[in-house]
Amino acid sequence: MIVPAFNESAIIGPSVSGLRSRFAHVVVVDDGSADATASAALAAGAVVLRHAVNAGQGAALQTGIDYALARGAAFVATFDADGQHHVEDLVTMLAALQGGSQDIVLGSRFLGHAEGLPLARRLVLKAAVLFTNLTTGLRLTDAHNGLRVMTASAARRLHIRQDGMAHASELIEQVGRLGLRYAEVPVTISYSEYSKAKGQRLSNSLLILRDLFAGWLLR
Amino acid sequence: MTIQIFLTALLATVAVMVGLQRSTSRVLRLAVLAVVALGLYFVWVPEQTTRLAAALGVGRGADLVLYLWVVITLALIVFLYLKIVQLSRRLTELTRAQALARPQIPADSGDSR
Numbered sequence: 636m637i638v639p640a641f642n643e644s645a646i647i648g649p650s651v652s653g654l655r656s657r658f659a660h661v662v663v664v665d666d667g668s669a670d671a672t673a674s675a676a677l678a679a680g681a682v683v684l685r686h687a688v689n690a691g692q693g694a695a696l697q698t699g700i701d702y703a704l705a706r707g708a709a710f711v712a713t714f715d716a717d718g719q720h721h722v723e724d725l726v727t728m729l730a731a732l733q734g735g736s737q738d739i740v741l742g743s744r745f746l747g748h749a750e751g752l753p754l755a756r757r758l759v760l761k762a763a764v765l766f767t768n769l770t771t772g773l774r775l776t777d778a779h780n781g782l783r784v785m786t787a788s789a790a791r792r793l794h795i796r797q798d799g800m801a802h803a804s805e806l807i808e809q810v811g812r813l814g815l816r817y818a819e820v821p822v823t824i825s826y827s828e829y830s831k832a833k834g835q836r837l838s839n840s841l842l843i844l845r846d847l848f849a850g851w852l853l854r
Numbered sequence: 855m856t857i858q859i860f861l862t863a864l865l866a867t868v869a870v871m872v873g874l875q876r877s878t879s880r881v882l883r884l885a886v887l888a889v890v891a892l893g894l895y896f897v898w899v900p901e902q903t904t905r906l907a908a909a910l911g912v913g914r915g916a917d918l919v920l921y922l923w924v925v926i927t928l929a930l931i932v933f934l935y936l937k938i939v940q941l942s943r944r945l946t947e948l949t950r951a952q953a954l955a956r957p958q959i960p961a962d963s964g965d966s967r
Binding site (some may be wrong): 664667673677678680681682683684685686687688690691694697698701702705796798849850852853 | 935936939940942943945946949950952953954956957958959960
């Protein structure tokens, strides 16, 4: 289980403990936090990889994936640190991946529940889904969900180059281009004041478009 | 005449600096030298800008120079931005290698995946 974290010391401990109750291997990538994120995650039983400087959530995910693959993981999952995801959903998704023939299983809050999701953010997310479906040709109901479970072979073929938040779109684009078999599983996202403060905003989506454009130019 | 001498000295300095800068790509060096040459031409034959501007459908020569300046500046900003993205990707690779070289393993666990 890969958990990217940037200044999450207030909540990383319980998040890791929750994951550790169901999964043996939890890797927290501390993306250059200035607070006690790393020590809190370590105390809760996670392996901690520390980025010396803040490189972005996409960069942190790829670091965690590299580590898990080097350690011989059979499955790799991504989980947000801010407490909006539920460990039970991850259990369901892993079971779906193990029982089915997919390469990657993506969480969807719109098939499941989005608790306390503000209207403005719902519209931004829906627009992102529309944009992603139009640009990738995939048919998804959720585009920027941090809950994903993939097989090791899928994880080896995907490579996140978008260091920032655009990695979510980039991953889906690669799933489409590589022809990976994917499925969506309904999940519940609980929006707390804490996660709302750290989540996506409208201004972020413009930055994501800019990053995607730059990535396209540099390809 | 005074401004012409000043501008010529300035453009010549740019040309020499860019010409000596071996680290810059050949294409970029040639592009800068071309811009400098065009600048020198316009500095010494300003009436040509007005004729060229009229031919292109722009009012005055000064306006043409201004528009060109805006376009060149915007292109430069995009170029520099892409350069920054490339640099930050290299920084990310460095950061990742360092993080992977020194994983922190929790005390209570023998395994470490």
